[in-house]
Amino acid sequence: MPELLTSSTADVYRSLIARTTARVADRFAGTAQPASGASRAELQRLVDAVDLAGPGVGAASALGEVDDLFLAHAVWFHHPLYAAHLNCPVALPAVAAESMLAAVNTSVDTYDQSTVGTLMERRLVELATGWAGFSSGDGVFTSGGTQSNLHALFLAREAALSAADEPRAHALARLVVLATASSHFSVGKSALLLGLAEDAVIEVADDGEGRMSPEALGAALTDARGSGRVPMAVVATAGTTDRGVIDPLSPIASICDAHGVWLHVDAAYGGGLLVSPRRRHLLDGIERARSVTVDFHKSFFQPVSSSAILVREPQDLAAGAWHADYLNPVENDEPNQVDKSLQTTRRFDALKLWVTLRAMGAEGIGELFDTVIDLAAAAGDLVDADPELELIGRTQLSTVLFRVHPDGAEHAGHDALVSGVRRVLFESGRALVAKTVIDGRPCLKLTLLNPETTLDDVREILEIVKDAAAALAGMSPGLDEVLVGAEVSA
DSSP states (O other): OOOOOGGHHHHHHHHHHHHHHHHHHHHHHHHSSSOOOOOOHHHHHHTSSTTSOOOOOHHHHHHHHHHHHHHGGGGTTSTTTTTTSSOOOOOOHHHHHHHHHHHTTTSSSSHHHTTTHHHHHHHHHHHHHHHHHHHSSEEEEEEEEEHHHHHHHHHHHHHHHOOSSOHHHHHHHHHEEEEETSSSHHHHHHHHHHHHHHHHHHEEOSSSSBBBBHHHHHHHHHHHHHOOOOOEEEEEEOOOOOOOOOOHHHHHHHHHHHHHEEEEEEEEEGGGGOOOTTTTGGGTTTOOOOOEEEEEEEEETTSSSSSEEEEEEEEGGGGGGGOOOOSOTTTOOOOOGGGOOOOOSOOTTTHHHHHHHHHHHHHHHHHHHHHHHHHHHHHHHHHHTTTTTEEOOOOSSEEEEEOOTTSSSGGGGGGGHHHHHHHHHHHTTEEEEEEEEEEEEEEEEEEEOOOOOOHHHHHHHHHHHHHHHHHHTTSSSHHHHHHHHHHHOO
């Protein structure tokens, strides 16, 4: 009989989930480093050894097998030596809500599939638009920042095309989007998906630290119109992925207002500032945007996926409405959110944020984000004071960019160490950092989104980095010491 969750299998469900929860809890308690350090070849061998085409082995056996395969080799974002990407440890109330929504399997595209779920999401959207300063805004939950940015630029495109006094195809070819080089790659990808011209994304100069220059924006808008292009949107970033800096939103909004251009604020990373007790002012001006992206699965510490697009003018969302008789019966006025979303079937991800807010309060979430921002500032000081390390700028959020100079002297030859150091750390699993390129030169990056990570943890990561760099540069006995350290800690 299929192992489906039905009324007749409630006891089986209870037992299976209890055993699964115990396995996961044991892994959380016993994880000694952020990754196992198993090689790609070894992991591929383990994956290939599973007979997915054969007969079923039963849920209990399958989950035990996954414990040994997935949980044993997962990347653990909750570990204090994980400092690579914008991945966060998750709030426990949200994890509990995740299990609840997965079991019920609600889809919030139409009211008749979700009833109270739709109303709860609408309430959260109302709350979030209030955080953003929209007096009567609207929005919808999405799968992530990429989808939210795509949705916003789609709405901006439709608004620009509806205002055009020429055939749609001609107008489409003239549309442009303005953003900095530090904006998220989804801006360029969205332009491609929306059928804009290959050169439709105009790069606006920044202030040298990654923040959009309002003066450069004004000049770029004037130049674009002068060359026959039609600016459809300006994308300001509230938390760039690498530098963690925030574009000057109020001056940018004033320029957009003067030019009559849609302003979209990508606050996927910095959105947690909306509920920060100490740093909400860093988002001053966001209330003047036409649309905003917020990723709750970053700075609100929610499990993936949990994001939203928020709009200042509710009618803007109507541009994506599409009628289907089986989803939009004309005889009722139920709040069917399929009219607002680019998705049809859609998870009730809002439940996770709902439970977290009720458990911790918005200010409690904001305090967690403030904690990691404080840590990043202290970590920056630590890097800046170390003669073997070079700090690359200052963040407003929780990233730390740096290079390593094992001989204490800065020279271009050390750039080659960046990839090697990151690879050594990744292959050992002992600590995980990221790498990126700033002003044409590679550097290492710490992304700190764990409120339980301490400055001592950061200091340990930096020591591992320096040891690896020295070994790669031939200034220490070799990489064995780094790898042995990983084996000991495991």
